[in-house]
Amino acid sequence: MDIAIGEFLGFLNLTWQAVVMLVIGGVLMWLGIAKKVEPVLLVPIGFGCVLANIPLGGAAEVGGFLAVLREAGIKTEIFPLLIFIAIGAMIDFEPFLQRPYTILLGAAAQFGIFGTFFLAYLLGDGWLQVLDFSLQDAASIGIIGSADGPTSIYVATVLQSKYTAAIVVAAYSYMALVPIIQPPIIKAMCSKEERSLKMTSVAGTISQRTKILFPIITVLVVGLVAPKATPLIGCLMFGNLLRECGVVERLSLAAQNELANIVTILLGITVGGMMSGTEFLRPETILVFILGIVAFSLDTVAGVLLGKLMSVLSGRKINPMIGACGISAFPMSSRVVQKLGLEANPYNHLLMHAAGANVAGQIASVVAGGVMLMLVPMFI
Amino acid sequence: MIFSLDSNTPIPTNALTPTTALLYYNNLARQERSRMLNALWIVLLGMAIIFAVLGILLLVMILLGKLVRPRDKQEKKDK
Numbered sequence: 001m002d003i004a005i006g007e008f009l010g011f012l013n014l015t016w017q018a019v020v021m022l023v024i025g026g027v028l029m030w031l032g033i034a035k036k037v038e039p040v041l042l043v044p045i046g047f048g049c050v051l052a053n054i055p056l057g058g059a060a061e062v063g064g065f066l067a068v069l070r071e072a073g074i075k076t077e078i079f080p081l082l083i084f085i086a087i088g089a090m091i092d093f094e095p096f097l098q099r100p101y102t103i104l105l106g107a108a109a110q111f112g113i114f115g116t117f118f119l120a121y122l123l124g125d126g127w128l129q130v131l132d133f134s135l136q137d138a139a140s141i142g143i144i145g146s147a148d149g150p151t152s153i154y155v156a157t158v159l160q161s162k163y164t165a166a167i168v169v170a171a172y173s174y175m176a177l178v179p180i181i182q183p184p185i186i187k188a189m190c191s192k193e194e195r196s197l198k199m200t201s202v203a204g205t206i207s208q209r210t211k212i213l214f215p216i217i218t219v220l221v222v223g224l225v226a227p228k229a230t231p232l233i234g235c236l237m238f239g240n241l242l243r244e245c246g247v248v249e250r251l252s253l254a255a256q257n258e259l260a261n262i263v264t265i266l267l268g269i270t271v272g273g274m275m276s277g278t279e280f281l282r283p284e285t286i287l288v289f290i291l292g293i294v295a296f297s298l299d300t301v302a303g304v305l306l307g308k309l310m311s312v313l314s315g316r317k318i319n320p321m322i323g324a325c326g327i328s329a330f331p332m333s334s335r336v337v338q339k340l341g342l343e344a345n346p347y348n349h350l351l352m353h354a355a356g357a358n359v360a361g362q363i364a365s366v367v368a369g370g371v372m373l374m375l376v377p378m379f380i
Numbered sequence: 381m382i383f384s385l386d387s388n389t390p391i392p393t394n395a396l397t398p399t400t401a402l403l404y405y406n407n408l409a410r411q412e413r414s415r416m417l418n419a420l421w422i423v424l425l426g427m428a429i430i431f432a433v434l435g436i437l438l439l440v441m442i443l444l445g446k447l448v449r450p451r452d453k454q455e456k457k458d459k
Contacts, residue, residue, distance in 0.1 A: 097445075100442060101438065103434045103441075104431075104438065107434045107435075110430050114422070117422065126415045135415075207448050209448050210444060221433065226429060360434075364434055372426065375425055376422065379421065
């Protein structure tokens, strides 16, 4: 028999790219396990990354199980949509329904998406051409600013970006880094006096009827004005209807637990499987990560700016910091604002106000994703 | 001979006369400006549509709050 040893011994086929990716996979798992940074996502992503980069393993090659999962779940956009059903079933929109004006903060905080898109396109095919960023790539990179993993996956997949894996990893990693990214920006933009501004609690609760009508009305309004957002907002609101209608508790619990867990496992390992060295290790990937920070920062700046305007217009009844929660990184962003509020004034509890803006940001980011999908093909 | 060139196909510099070179590079600059203008339109239209959609949603929610709450109060009174 004439068999070369290199044909079946993996380590003899290791390339430097594979080694680097194995280390990155290890770091992601370490962050998840040892540092408890988004473990639910980073552990499967890290493990998928390791599997995809073992030479001759074939897990991520055509016919391999990771490639099959990618074809079935990511390319068909099924995984992010199923995750949205689960998220919808988990989110309580009551803080937002008590303060509907917070939807405007959510809208403002989506500027990070569009600002970053513009910057990425400027660096890419738009003008400077120093990086290989097409219009679709720039839009997909901008969507990291939605601070929403499923939306990022959905938009990057529909627009067929070359950087989907990097975009998804950046989106999920930065959500975990919100407590590090946001506080310096908020502190730089809001004086201690502004940060210590107390907000009065909202009297009364929201009726069950309103909670049931809310997802239905939201789908109709968003779907009829920005139809490309229908799959995303539809799944989010379907999950929420299961939660709020009160007659399908079994389905609601299944969406919150079984569905969420199964799809998270499959999505995480599949995203990790997309991180093969040859695709992932290029200068543009580093820029994708840098632009991701820019997106989160611009989101925060725009949200706080509108928060300041609303604070002035309301006669100092709104703490401008809650504008930073218009970014949809729920619930990390709310916790950041609550912490900063308490630091400035030990009696200043902003959590529910911040949560209102935060869940409003979730809706706004989905709309922003749909709007991007609607506009980009018009200009290609 | 009539022939056409794809706008994305670069023309070898030595194939250009001074006049055609000027026209060619002017055209390239115009294309770059046009691309960035398109990007700017996406930014402006995008933010405008988001505010419009969410503004409509806000109005509907305020209206819904006014329509639904009185009936809840009535239900409480009935109880």
